[in-house]
Amino acid sequence: MQLLTNRSKVVVNKEMTLMEKLYIPAIFGGMMITIKHLFRKKVTIQYPEQKREFSKVYRGKHILKRDEQGRENCTACGLCAVSCPAEAITMVAAERKKGEEHLYREEKYAANYEINMLRCIFCGLCEEACPKDAIYLTEELMPANYDRSNFIYGKDKLVQPLGTSAHPKTYKPYTK
Amino acid sequence: MIKVTIDGVEIEVEPGTTILNAARKAGGAIVPPAMCYYSKLKGSGGKCRTCLVKVTAGSEKDPRPMPKLVASCSTGVQDGMVVQNITSPEVVEARKGVVEFLLLNHPLDCPICDQAGECHLQDLAFEHGAAKTRYEEERRKFDKIDIGDKIQLHMTRCILCYRCVYTADQITNERVHGVLKRGDASEISTYIENVIENDFSGNVIDVCPVGALTDKTFRFKSRVWFVKPMNAHRDCSKCCGKTAVWLHGEEIYRVTGRKDQYGEVEEFICNECRFDKKSKSDWVIEGPREVERWSVIRQNKYEIGTQVQAPKNIGYGNITV
Structure with missing residues (x-):
């Protein structure tokens, strides 16, 4: 079989020479690599004291936005779900009833909206697909959890809390 | 039989055929779009103007071009007629205008x-x-x-x-x-x-x-691209009973007629089949419907008829079958 890279070595059952049997040159070679790394620049960051700088386009936890009047923007059009390469988003739509105009912006709204955060790859395609500016990926980190079921985020965890304004930590301003 | 040339494609059709139907007989990209014409409905057509084409030669006897763009769904062909559809920039421009008009009042x-x-x-x-509208009025x-x-x-x-x-x-x-x-x-x-x-x-x-x-x-139950169209039939006393059922898991979300490539139903179905028979036991499901390549309905679905064979000698770098 022809090899395409030089990364793999063919294993042979050959008898070792005296130099190889001593192992000293091999140990010395290994130690040289270890010592070389001592003088390199450290890549570790002392996390709680020192924090890594976030990229300006960092994509973290999702948020389902409300408009200025506090109504939910999402109309359950399904474009985020169809654009999602990980198939993490599911939703159930419902019709807005009379008297609910202050809750939902459009005639139709998402009665159920779930993102499976274990499936999500934070690519931001849902944000790009959204025609109503409803879903945003904030700069918030996804918190860890002990249970898999807690990673399925429903509307209770996703919808922007009432009365909050858009501030830089939870939502990136929309720039064209 | 008379000869027509549409965008350089020569077709022979029966006398009395419209330009649109002649183009549909040839098929492909030369078929003008139609919003109001429906081949199964007598008298339809001539209203939306999306099917406008340019006739560069009226007929063999009288090769003068027609003065204006004509609606291909209601203009009959003549022997030796030469028609331009997508090859004419005038038609493309006019169609763009028609779309803008159709979208004027569209919400x-x-x-x-x-x-x-x-x-x-x-x-x-x-x-x-x-991509943008110029309409400012309400x-x-x-x-x-x-x-x-x-x-x-x-x-x-x-x-x-x-x-x-x-x-x-x-x-x-x-x-x-x-x-x-x-x-x-x-x-x-x-x-x-x-x-x-x-x-x-x-x-x-x-x-x-x-x-x-x-x-x-x-209404609002699902989006069309989350449901899966399947051919199905049942014994119906009123209609042919041949329909397309749209499945969401094991549930039938809706029933429609079987639409062809121009979006026209093959046969009309009755209300009982359409609205009342929403249980899987009512239908004999034949298999998945073929969805156009460009359609969003094709998203996240497996195709029918494509079989992928594994390579016979699996090894590093071996990609030949």
């Missing part, structure tokens, strides 16, 4: 509309339209009319193609559905809120090219 509420994903106006605007509004518990009417989305009116005239026995008023104010309605009671009235949903008439039993 563009596609995220809410149940037709989104299978809407002909969406396809047309995507292919031929401009769009027309209508009072909500309830036309029964099975069909939902959204008058704001209507483009006045009259297809549903012809369906009501030809499929149903009595005239309960029509266009009221004139010009900008004209609207599709039933006379004095007459509920459509006919057995075949549900077909107005299938013929509607936009989301003006939609299935109330499917």
Whole structure:
């Protein structure tokens, strides 16, 4: 079989020479690599004291936005779900009833909206697909959890809390 | 048989055929789009002007070009006629204008509309339209009319193609559905809120090219690209019983007629099949329907008929079968 890279070595059952049997040159070679790394620049960051700088386009936890009047923007059009390469988003739509105009912006709204955060790859395609500016990926980190079921985020965890304004930590301003 | 040339493609058709049908006989990219013409409805066509084509030579005897762009759905072919469709920049420009006109009063509420994903106006605007509107005035509004518990009417989305009116005239026995008023104010309605009671009235949903008439039993239930179209049939005393059922898991979300590549139903189906038979045990499911390559309905679905074979000698770098 022809090899395409030089990364793999063919294993042979050959008898070792005296130099190889001593192992000293091999140990010395290994130690040289270890010592070389001592003088390199450290890549570790002392996390709680020192924090890594976030990229300006960092994509973290999702948020389902409300408009200025506090109504939910999402109309359950399904474009985020169809654009999602990980198939993490599911939703159930419902019709807005009379008297609910202050809750939902459009005639139709998402009665159920779930993102499976274990499936999500934070690519931001849902944000790009959204025609109503409803879903945003904030700069918030996804918190860890002990249970898999807690990673399925429903509307209770996703919808922007009432009365909050858009501030830089939870939502990136929309720039064209 | 007479000869016509459309975009350089020569076709022989029967005398009396329209340019649109001659192009459809040839098939491919030269077929003009049609929003109002429906081959199964007598008298339809000539209203939306999306099928405009340029006739560069009228006939063999009189090769003068026609002075204006003509509607291909209602213009008959003549021997030796030369037609330009997509090869004429004039036609492309005119079609762009027509799309802009059709979208003038259209609310563009596609995220809410149940037709989104299978809407002909969406396809047309995507292919031929401009991305932005120049319209500044307020769009027309209508009072909500309830036309029964099975069909939902959204008058704001209507483009006045009259297809549903012809369906009501030809499929149903009595005239309960029509266009009221004139010009900008004209609207599709039933006379004095007459509920459509006919057995075949549900077909107005299938013929509607936009989301003006939609299935109330499917309203907001799902998006068309989350449901899977399957061919199915059942013994029906009223209609042929051959339909397309749209599955969501094991559940039937809606039933429609089987639409061909031009979005026209092959056979009209009755209301019992369409609205009442929503259980999987009512139907004999034949298999998945073929969905056009460009359609969003194809998203996240497996294809039929493609079989991938594993390489015979699996090894590093071995990619030949």
